[in-house]
Amino acid sequence: MFELFGISSQALFGQLLIGLINGSFYALLSLGLAVIFGMLNIINFTHGAQYMLGAFTAYFLLQYAGLGYWWAIVLAPIAVGITGIIIERLFLQWLYKLDHLYGLLLTFGLALILEGTFRNFFGSSGLPYSVPPALQGGQNLGFMFLPNYRAWVVVFSLAVCLTTWFVIERTKLGSYLRAATENPTLVRAFGINVPRMITLTYGFGVALAALAGVMAAPVYNVSPQMGANLIIVVFAVVVIGGMGSIMGAILTGFGLGLIEGLTKVFFPEASNTVIFIIMAIVLLIRPAGLFGRGA
């Protein structure tokens, strides 16, 4: 096969595939953030902690209820989504009238509380969670060994992302949501229960984060800090994509995953910072973000 800058095409495709896998997590998480921001105008800093909660719920379900991965995929997002609804009712609803920054500060505080509490009870070494038996092993694709589980991650995330996009952009429910974002008072006048929609939207966004957490559990360490550093990268992804569109968030997530994968091949030391550098460049050229509408 061909060689590109000294890296064989085999290695290249292998790395691109891995980049796509990472991109799936970025896409899922930035999608959740975009949905929440679109509806509530709040940056959900707690997103990282809720991602962590999803992973831990999967762990608990396995440890204490003997329920495996397939149960966790369904139950964990629901459970964590419910906690999200509680958070919204208890804390967030008081902040809508205030400056947006208070929402950011509150969710930041909640993230600290969640992470701190889990750290106290579970230490920081992390907990084991294995790949479900049905997805173990892998395919030898010739240019790399692709673990089945990772392939599943890409496929399933794409499915979830596209379904979410479809619901929001192409269904009646989605149109209510989009209308309520633009003009809540008017939509209320039409008899639609806007506060309930807001609450459920937040719950849904949180559930997306938890779903990403469950999917991450077998591959990344299930630890209280797993969300903390990831969330900042996701913020950068969101800034690059622009908060305007759902499809934008999905495309940016996958795209940046690919770019990060490429960086790991050619310039590994920079792979932590490449997304931030891209963010800086995008800000210079197109401040609204690649898919954003207005500042």
Next chain:
Amino acid sequence: MKRLFSLTVAAIALGCGCAQAQYTDGSIKIGVMNDMSGTYSDLSGQGSVLAARMAVEDFGAAARGMKVEIVGADHQNKPDVGSNVVRTWIDVDKVDVIVDVPTSSVALAVNEIVRDKNKVFLVSGAAASDLTGAKCSPNTIHWTYDTWALANGTGKAIVKTGGDTWFFLTADYAFGHALERDTAAVVEKNGGKVVGRVRHPFPGTDFSSFLLQAQASKAKIIGLANAGADTINSIKQASEFGITQGGQNLAALLAFITDVHALGLQTAQGLIMTEAWYWDLNDSNREFAKKFAPQDKGIHPTMVHAGVYSAVTHYLKAVEALKSDADGKAVVAKMKEMPTDDKLFGKGVVRADGRKIHPMYLFEVKKPAESKAPWDYYKLRATIPADEAFRPLAEGGCPLVKS
């Protein structure tokens, strides 16, 4: 009669007073500082405080008329927090000796402060071999392990047992580089070959692309020059990519039994690492572990905990012999003069550069089927004798060593 009685009491009191040792503030205060809430809290944490307490009890301090207090603090793996705590401890709380301190950056900072204030620093948790090298101090003893011993132990022993081609996965920061450099040197010196290396950002989460490169290199051994969560993640993901099944072995250059516990045997099996102490090596260790574990949430003692026990025991012996804890340099000099002997490490010695000498052990993690009980994780692959385990005295560059 009453008068005689009170006179007698007075005489006895005076007599006791004369025989009494002069401890600063009337007591010996031991400060155990480590990570109590973060990534190293299981391998040190409250367990080290417990180990110190067990050492004081086993030494029988109370019976010997020594009042010993133990205080603990969390340095959160940050040099500034650690420095603050130690400064306050010494200036305000009159602490006499600082013990444990994992995380080399904190240990190095504490090393300077303790030297300035002439107290004693007994390092169990940290790895930096500089503590007995360029940064050595007459107030510091480096007890349990260091990067040189790990590099030498793991590197040399693995090459000798057939692992002669290496690929390094290194955390891209000073500690990772140092670990890689030291181990690579040892591998090449013993006839092995380094076929490739890749540096991953620190801290990292996804190592799949780097592991792919390691796999492609076909090296027999993949050396993990990283620590903590990075090591755990690399190992987990390596298992996912079938690296061990494919015939390559992972060598964790800095790992502890608590990491293996976090990974689970299914994932960690086959892993090779060097440690200074293991609870299941002999009866004396097992007995200690049996007493220790229930008091530390079931966590079996790590080499760091054992090091704390051993260091505190030896410190108390030295202080008792000197009858004083005021002059840090004098106490450390005494600790170097007296050979060490405790139920966990057996007989040993503290060198002029502050390095405690004892054998190191090369372990391989058991397969799940081979483990009979929780925490039964290791099988012994090799023992590195004490005189070979640590960097030779002359090579450290320590100013205390008269060449």
Next chain:
Amino acid sequence: MQRVAETSKEIVLRAHSETIAFVAMVCLLIVAPFFAYPVFLMKALCFALFACAFNLLIGYAGLLSFGHALFFGWASYVSAHAAKVWGFPPELAILSGAVTAAVLGTIVGALAIRRQGIYFAMITLALAQMMYFFAVQAPFTHGEDGIQAVPRGKLFGFIDLADQTNMYITVLVIFLGCFLLIYRIINSPFGEVLKAIRENEPRAISLGYRSERYKLVAFVLSATFAGVAGATKALVFQLASLTDVDWPMSGEVILMTLVGGLGTLFGPVAGAFFMVTLENYLTTIGQWVFVVQGTIFVVCVLLFRRGIVGELAHLLRVKL
């Protein structure tokens, strides 16, 4: 319940509340080292300055920066490096740190000002995180170890800062000097325009003010003062480490300012002293640091938005 008439004495006192508070603060700080551990006080003073710098940006310009640790930490690194490797005397070391922070502030500000509100916060966070990763890898920072054993040196060539009293007085003078400078900035025409922009930016623009320019200047000033705080801290502790550039540090300064009182003059100082004291106490029960901090955030945002000094000012109906 409002009092109908106030005595002229009260009117005068109220008008000069800030001056009275300032004098009280100075007196307290002069007497404090006799009662409290000086190193602890110096730490609190450095963080108080850091919080005041941050407050300049959020309290008066209305910009929430989530990456202020960038300026604090990098100034700290440069100052430490200057003192240790280049052999600069302390005043030049601190100056180098401040200049570094100003330069970084200009670059980051120019990028971040392009967006508003929440985006601005996220951009500052992301850029700060990027600089954190640079700090991990750059050789001169020594990564995890940090720059250790930084010499305090002799101020102006003859005042030996190794002496605790001299160091304390120096830190106090630096703090008070910067505090007064910030006060002057806030109560100047520039400061008034800034407040106008915070209240209603479109209106300020329509009045002819180039709001982007004003925001950038405010940002650079805030960064510079944060840099002074960081550079001084490096000399006090003789250590510059990764903690100073990491995002939790950015979170801490926000918390300090929030607890003390956003937009008040003395709020950041009170908040800094409160948090530093709390953390001192918490090192013995280190497990709960994050939970406590998080809880304080939540409580402050929901119930205690004015902060300590803000509530006090509200109660006494004075300006603080």
